Amino acid sequence: QKEVEQNSGPLSVPEGAIASLNCTYSDRGSQSFFWYRQYSGKSPELIMFIYSNGDKEDGRFTAQLNKASQYVSLLIRDSQPSDSATYLCAVNIGAGGGNKLTFGTGTQLKVEL
Amino acid sequence: GAVVSQHPSWVICKSGTSVKIECRSLDFQATTMFWYRQFPKQSLMLMATSNEGSKATYEQGVEKDKFLINHASLTLSTLTVTSAHPEDSSFYICSARGGPGGGTDTQYFGPGTRLTVL
Numbered sequence: 001q002k003e004v005e006q007n008s009g010p011l012s013v014p015e016g017a018i019a020s021l022n023c024t025y026s027d028r029g030s031q032s033f034f035w036y037r038q039y040s041g042k043s044p045e046l047i048m049f050i051y052s053n054g055d056k057e058d059g060r061f062t063a064q065l066n067k068a069s070q071y072v073s074l075l076i077r078d079s080q081p082s083d084s085a086t087y088l089c090a091v092n093i094g095a096g097g098g099n100k101l102t103f104g105t106g107t108q109l110k111v112e113l
Numbered sequence: 114g115a116v117v118s119q120h121p122s123w124v125i126c127k128s129g130t131s132v133k134i135e136c137r138s139l140d141f142q143a144t145t146m147f148w149y150r151q152f153p154k155q156s157l158m159l160m161a162t163s164n165e166g167s168k169a170t171y172e173q174g175v176e177k178d179k180f181l182i183n184h185a186s187l188t189l190s191t192l193t194v195t196s197a198h199p200e201d202s203s204f205y206i207c208s209a210r211g212g213p214g215g216g217t218d219t220q221y222f223g224p225g226t227r228l229t230v231l
Binding site: 031032034036042043044045046049088090092098099100101103104105106 | 115145147155156157159162170204206210218219220221222223224225
């Protein structure tokens with residue numbers, strides 16, 4: 001079982017719709033969770049991080065964390081064509097895991113006009 | 114805030130030569146930096162963790178004698194690909210942990226260096 005799993009997509013949504021990106025992780029000791037966006041040929045850029053169960057909102061983005069279900073998601077409201085990218089979920093399992101980030105393989109999002 | 118730079122952004126070299134890539138945290142001090150490699154249409158692969166003033170910790174399967182890492186200061190880490198071969202051609206990306214506004218374990222990525230070995 002992969003440590004961090006994401007559906008590779010592509011996930012296609014119409015412009016203005018809500019895009020929902022999902023991620024599951026295997027280690028219950030995971031402590032912090034990150035969403036990065038990566039455009040083709042570019043490096044990842046941080047969108048959000050979340051530590052506690054529940055929702056965290058930042059502009060059009062909302063991260064949701066459910067530690068009991070080992071599930072983290074990213075919602076993008078009012079999706080724009082410029083949101084088309086690959087979204088990487090990353091998990092830090094803490095000092096026991098070397099305080100490193102484990103990345104999922106990413107979900108490709110396509111926002112269509 | 115939390116800006117990480119890399120130099121060069123791209124490099125083309127002949128097989129057998131060595132290439133040095135610099136990673137700098139411009140507006141914060143980073144005791145820990147990470148080096149990743151990404152092949153086309155694949156996810157990030159962590160190569161090593163670099164701590165200021167100490168030896169780097171390499172991931173399993175990464176040759177430490179081929180990929181030399183030095184983290185001489187709180188704002189600079191370097192990766193040297195020694196005796197590069199065409200199979201080393203890839204997108205090398207560094208990240209620095211810390212920075213203003215993020216959690217203590219947040220990693221901020223540099224723009225990456227595209228290496229092509231002929």
